[in-house]
Amino acid sequence: VFSKDLKHDVSEEIDKANKDILKRGSKKRGAKVVRHKLVKNRLDVEIISDETVRAHDGFIRLKKFLAEQIGRKYKVGIKEAKVDEYKIMFKLDHEVKKKISIPFAESVKIDKRQCVLRLKDLDLKMLMENYVDRMIKLIQEKSIDYGGKAEHWKLIWQSKKKKIAWTRDPSLEMEKANWIIRGKGRGQWFFSIPATQIIQAMVQVVEKELLEALRFKEVIIPKMVTWDTWIKSGHAKGIYPEIYYVATPKTRDPDFWEEICDYFKITREVPIEKIKEKIDGPIGGITYAQCPPFWDSVEKKILAKDSIPLKVFDRSGTSMRYESGGIHGIERVDEFHRIEIIWIDTPEGVEKIRQDLVSRFRYIFDRVLDLEWRMADVTPWFLAQEGKKDGPEGNIGTIDFEGYLPYKGKREGDAWLEFQNVSNNGPKYPEAFSVKGQKDILWSGCSGIGLERWLAVFIAQKGMDPENWPSRFKRIVGKLEKPFKWV
């Protein structure tokens, strides 16, 4: 739609565009205006294209070209530009039987591997921000039917069978003994004195035998994560079902909140629905993978040469995940404590550090805690958290450490609990947060030590009586304190 009626035909300009800018960069046919019609100040065009110059790119190019050409000649501008209909035909990578629907699409029709995507009323934002390509990518993604397929899992190492102290459920037994007490929230626990003492002894072991030995330095990473961070880390693609969301007051003004306080003081009930109207967000959530907010601290930076390798760890607070319900004791909790280890180096350096970590962990599990455990190559965590199930690619991948839970019976299935992982994340995080080296290409790695799960595996195998614990760890724990008790 032009700013005023055009007195002259625009066929000449359209021909020019067809021969030049609509083909530019294409080795095939590119885009072409196959029909156009001018009525007063309104020009309708129909564009057909192949994949080398996409129709919406062609449309934007044409708009710019006409604005210059006609603007100069007739002193008119383009007042509005929109697409009434967009029909996209493409081949899927996989044959699809189920129905696929996606936001913004009028219809998605699939016949075996042939897909026809129809869109209506597209504004410039949708065209220029390339919604169209992302919609095609999304349909391709949905065409992969993981169905019953499990995530990638391949055993790479297994310890010897170890002497098992008992076959009881560690959470049940610790709860009976007041070592742990159920919290008010879902999957939340209070760890009383002896349970905390054992966890802190494990932290000491990790500090001495791993973090100090490999020269990792402590930092404090924020624990409330904003969308901005999860958009970059890729978590915004898929973790919504598992987030503990965080929202903030619209204001700190006491007058604004007086009616809520008054309502509570009269009824002794918190008026949830009224509060909803007075808060903003959710602005993000409680940290989930622990390392993404670290990357905010180096975002868009060129790291100094003598800061590489960068080796840090954080143990400054809780992570949360809305886990599946049911009774899992401390083996699967919503609120949990993790030492997160992060390193940045050259691709070779990252892999070397990963191997160093694996060998230190082996030392700890074999020599200090005397656990029965195994390692498996699994779907890299950052793919899994985006809903994918692929395996490792070269060195890029995640190793899960699994401990045996004797109370679950035979050494199979869920009798093995993941209690630890180590990942080479490849270039993903430096790319996502635009972090560069002065000369070198940078990769990164991370490793999460789940303290509740270490405790669960240890007590499941070794029991609650220190007499049955490996002597070295027993020394580190010291005299086991009593929990407080009630009558």
Add this chain to the structure above:
Amino acid sequence: VFSKDLKHDVSEEIDKANKDILKRGSKKRGAKVVRHKLVKNRLDVEIISDETVRAHDGFIRLKKFLAEQIGRKYKVGIKEAKVDEYKIMFKLDHEVKKKISIPFAESVKIDKRQCVLRLKDLDLKMLMENYVDRMIKLIQEKSIDYGGKAEHWKLIWQSKKKKIAWTRDPSLEMEKANWIIRGKGRGQWFFSIPATQIIQAMVQVVEKELLEALRFKEVIIPKMVTWDTWIKSGHAKGIYPEIYYVATPKTRDPDFWEEICDYFKITREVPIEKIKEKIDGPIGGITYAQCPPFWDSVEKKILAKDSIPLKVFDRSGTSMRYESGGIHGIERVDEFHRIEIIWIDTPEGVEKIRQDLVSRFRYIFDRVLDLEWRMADVTPWFLAQEGKKDGPEGNIGTIDFEGYLPYKGKREGDAWLEFQNVSNNGPKYPEAFSVKGQKDILWSGCSGIGLERWLAVFIAQKGMDPENWPSRFKRIVGKLEKPFKWV
């Protein structure tokens, strides 16, 4: 309203009630039905009372009495009972000039100290759960005009003036040196290697010189707090303007969340409004005062004699407060780290432990950190967090520890930063969470060590060059590590 029409007058029963149950327990006149009218199955009554038997209590007593008396005689029940109008006249403790309004009230009219509260259409729940008394209490509370009045504050001790290393803003200087890096969230910081090293050295000092010396044992307290806990702790009366609220997914079902994931994948924007429809709550918030969720672990318990005194501490995660905006660096942050110390004992024991703590803190600040600081009696924190401004009552109260910030100039006003407190909370928490001793009455105390504020005060007074630090603390910190840097 009776279940069927009454054929007989009820004057006799009303007289009986006036003489007996409506006066029972009263040393004054009690309540009295001054007028009644029966039409078919509907009995209207008017009750006048003094404060010894409140009119709504009288109404409930009368309902029960008539149900028995008339039910027996005529075989009818009471189908419905409600109050159309309730007029309450009472004297305020304070003269009030401003207008007062409260939820559920038709009107609140105040003439100097005389108050007339009118209510309409009260259902049985409102009468039986005693909304009425709470409304009177709320009006009394609002009649206290704190106005410009500050919270209670009284200096009780002040250290000598100390040698000041510099007069710079610690946050600005640490930020310039990459020791701390601003987080993505409001009032949120990343602490890089040297800042964390100093904080951890402070934690070590607290562990050795205070927690171990006084035999406090570590526990892990949940950090996500549900309403249930804040209702008991009293926080639900007033902290709404400062909560970081937490909400949970309505379900973990991936199909339910697919449209959110798809929307993000196409637009690269997180659809906040759509997410709001898919989450429950807020179910509570991030821990604010740190100790209330401890009390869930002992709720409704009779603590064993040999568990008293109960002395624990927690340093397992972050607290959050929606603080006033503006630039405060690490002196006032939204996300912060605190060692929380909690003790339960007899009233004498609680006070003794508070004094022990104060003397250990004095030792740390004087002998280890060499700080310029002072102590003041302030409004007990649990009153302040309910919006009150009163001072201590006997031993029950809070001592604030304030450190001098030389960069703010003269030793007055906000040049003193509260970085620490110790409280004798009296019987409040054992009563609120129904915790009892086997024989003894139990009181409790708590003390919060704000690590960001310790760091702020220390760097503000001693600077960033370890050469100027007290030698003992310098030894504990060890060789100060470098932060990672960028070019």
